[in-house]
Amino acid sequence: MPQITMDSTVRELYETPVGHDVIEKVLLQLNLSEKWILNPLIGNRKIRTLSKLTGKQMGTEFWQTLITLVNSEPDVPDDRTAEKSTTAVKPAWWKEAVIYQIYPRSFCDSNGDGIGDLKGILSKLDYLQSLGIDALWLSPIYDSPNDDNGYDIRDYRKIMTEFGTMEDFDELLDGIHKRGMKLIMDLVVNHTSDEHEWFRKALNDPDSGYEDYYFFRKGKDGKEPNNWNSFFGGTAWNYYPERDLWALHLFSKKQMDLNWDNPKLRADIIDMINWWLDKGVDGFRMDVINYISKAEGLPEGNETVGKMMLFYGIEHYYYGPHLHEYLHEIRKKAFDPHNAFSVGETPGIGREMAKLITGEEREELDMVFSFDQLETPGHIRFDDYEYDLNYYRDYITDWMEHYGSNCWMSLFYNNHDNPRMVSKVRKDPSLRQEIETLLAVMQFTLKGTPFVFQGDEMGLINYDFHSISELSDVESRNRYAELLESRSEEEAFKIIRNGTRDHSRVLLPWNEKAKELPDHLRQEADPVITELYRKLIALRKAHPTLIYGDFRLLSRRKNTFVYERTGEESFVIECNLSEEPRKPVFQGKGYTLLMPKSAFGVMKPYEARIYRKLK
Ligand code: NOJ
Numbered sequence: 305m306p307q308i309t310m311d312s313t314v315r316e317l318y319e320t321p322v323g324h325d326v327i328e329k330v331l332l333q334l335n336l337s338e339k340w341i342l343n344p345l346i347g348n349r350k351i352r353t354l355s356k357l358t359g360k361q362m363g364t365e366f367w368q369t370l371i372t373l374v375n376s377e378p379d380v381p382d383d384r385t386a387e388k389s390t391t392a393v394k395p396a397w398w399k400e401a402v403i404y405q406i407y408p409r410s411f412c413d414s415n416g417d418g419i420g421d422l423k424g425i426l427s428k429l430d431y432l433q434s435l436g437i438d439a440l441w442l443s444p445i446y447d448s449p450n451d452d453n454g455y456d457i458r459d460y461r462k463i464m465t466e467f468g469t470m471e472d473f474d475e476l477l478d479g480i481h482k483r484g485m486k487l488i489m490d491l492v493v494n495h496t497s498d499e500h501e502w503f504r505k506a507l508n509d510p511d512s513g514y515e516d517y518y519f520f521r522k523g524k525d526g527k528e529p530n531n532w533n534s535f536f537g538g539t540a541w542n543y544y545p546e547r548d549l550w551a552l553h554l555f556s557k558k559q560m561d562l563n564w565d566n567p568k569l570r571a572d573i574i575d576m577i578n579w580w581l582d583k584g585v586d587g588f589r590m591d592v593i594n595y596i597s598k599a600e601g602l603p604e605g606n607e608t609v610g611k612m613m614l615f616y617g618i619e620h621y622y623y624g625p626h627l628h629e630y631l632h633e634i635r636k637k638a639f640d641p642h643n644a645f646s647v648g649e650t651p652g653i654g655r656e657m658a659k660l661i662t663g664e665e666r667e668e669l670d671m672v673f674s675f676d677q678l679e680t681p682g683h684i685r686f687d688d689y690e691y692d693l694n695y696y697r698d699y700i701t702d703w704m705e706h707y708g709s710n711c712w713m714s715l716f717y718n719n720h721d722n723p724r725m726v727s728k729v730r731k732d733p734s735l736r737q738e739i740e741t742l743l744a745v746m747q748f749t750l751k752g753t754p755f756v757f758q759g760d761e762m763g764l765i766n767y768d769f770h771s772i773s774e775l776s777d778v779e780s781r782n783r784y785a786e787l788l789e790s791r792s793e794e795e796a797f798k799i800i801r802n803g804t805r806d807h808s809r810v811l812l813p814w815n816e817k818a819k820e821l822p823d824h825l826r827q828e829a830d831p832v833i834t835e836l837y838r839k840l841i842a843l844r845k846a847h848p849t850l851i852y853g854d855f856r857l858l859s860r861r862k863n864t865f866v867y868e869r870t871g872e873e874s875f876v877i878e879c880n881l882s883e884e885p886r887k888p889v890f891q892g893k894g895y896t897l898l899m900p901k902s903a904f905g906v907m908k909p910y911e912a913r914i915y916r917k918l919k
Pocket residue numbers: 452455456492555591592649720721
């Protein structure tokens with residue numbers, strides 16, 4: 305890969321994998337079209353010229369930061385990722401699977417204390433199997449003081465008391481396997497709780513050998529060692545007066561970042577992963593795994609990047625210098641010997657970087673979760689806006705067409721960190737079923753592995769929270785406190801309510817304790833949507849073309865998404881992406897309509913049709 309310099313053109317920068325993804329991200333953030341970069345007037349310019357033009361606003365340092373990041377990646381994706389690739393996809397169970405995410409705290413409570421638990425999950429295995437689910441991903445169930453609901457782990461080898469015991473876990477794993485399903489655990493190894501014994505030892509005893517498991521640093525003139533800020537508000541550093549040292553935490557004050565450059569730490573983590581895999585766990589979802597390698601010296605974050613991305617310092621750890629190396633090491637020493645599956649949570653990672661993490665020849669991760677589909681350009685989760693599904697069409701088509709046959713996508717709209725997509729698309733719930741049906745049709749007929757989030761299949765929507773006291777999430781509470789510095793309580797709460805992670809964390813309706821919640825925090829499960837999920841999952845399973853078949857875009861007119869999946873069979877899916885009725889583009893000649901039962905004339909609001917070619 306030729307090195308990029310200030311004398312390279314913008315186009316040359318865009319042609320590098322990191323340059324491509326960073327530019328896309330910036331365009332997304334600023335709500336600018338791609339055409340902006342493809343336009344020769346910009347594309348043929350030298351970075352130096354652009355840097356002069358944007359001088360005051362962005363500063364030359366911004367461009368230097370970008371160039372350094374781009375040049376830190378010497379590799380380019382394998383050419384099987386080329387646009388018109390015809391190489392066959394290698395089959396794997398996890399490409400064929402439908403995976404269901406459980407947020408244990410709010411899933412199913414077996415003993416009436418209002419907290420979901422392992423026995424509760426066990427009691428729902430038949431239900432999950434009857435839906436057609438192949439694998440469960442459990443958000444963390446390890447011992448934790450719950451500052452971030454289990455994403456702050458105190459002991460990796462112990463089950464959280466409220467959730468049950470190790471015996472309950474063994475029984476659950478057995479129950480899952482007996483039903484032919486698999487279990488994917490959450491692996492949170494960018495950080496531990498500050499109550500983890502490694503951190504306690506590191507802090508209390510400088511000779512313990514654990515100090516280097518974390519990032520302890522001297523302050524700079526009595527202040528934080530650098531300007532990085534935390535995803536949950538405020539600085540990313542805690543000060544410990546007893547040692548006159550600061551320690552890094554990218555998330556809450558109780559989630560202390562681990563130092564992956566320390567080989568001893570890596571060996572301990574790999575031991576722990578092997579311990580679970582030896583127990584029979586089938587794979588891991590890896591929490592913010594792209595953050596594990598931090599730039600040497602933990603340099604100051606660039607101001608422009610910080611302002612634009614809202615996080616100072618992010619360019620120094622979201623695609624760090626040893627990321628590939630560490631992922632490869634975990635794979636070789638733990639995953640491969642157990643034939644285990646891995647999916648990385650990788651915020652900020654774009655299409656080309658994702659290829660360098662999931663290309664099968666690279667032996668790093670099987671899949672990643674990328675998040676750029678969750679909000680439309682120019683918006684963040686806390687904005688008050690409605691999601692335009694035309695953007696989803698363009699986003700997903702781009703990945704379908706360019707991700708290549710040696711990489712495989714995850715397909716999802718929801719998880720425990722996000723409000724539900726159905727409510728983002730339309731706040732007024734009167735077309736809820738229609739939108740849910742449309743989203744599910746796309747999720748089960750596009751190319752990739754669908755991840756269902758608990759409650760999707762019940763038709764759940766966002767909650768109308770009334771006050772901050774109803775929210776328990778650490779992110780919401782910290783952000784709210786920050787907003788109060790410049791806004792009224794009412795304004796601050798409105799913002800938090802748009803984006804709070806609590807929308808996806810309220811106790812599911814089937815729990816006894818959920819029945820005691822006030823009206824505005826209660827929803828009924830919708831059997832129509834549950835049946836729809838059952839049907840769509842069965843359809844996908846009955847037709848391997850819907851899994852491995854090629855994807856081809858047939859129409860992307862406004863409010864229209866028509867695509868074809870072809871292999872042994874051929875399917876055409878037509879979606880109306882808005883509430884405006886419109887004429888169908890696909891007439892269905894030579895095809896039979898599989899869904900809905902009948903469809904005449906105009907496409908109704910958010911209608912989705914699935915056709916199969918007659919033999
Ligand atoms: C991502 C997880 O999904 C989220 O819930 C958590 O707060 C952060 N990582 C920190 O672990």
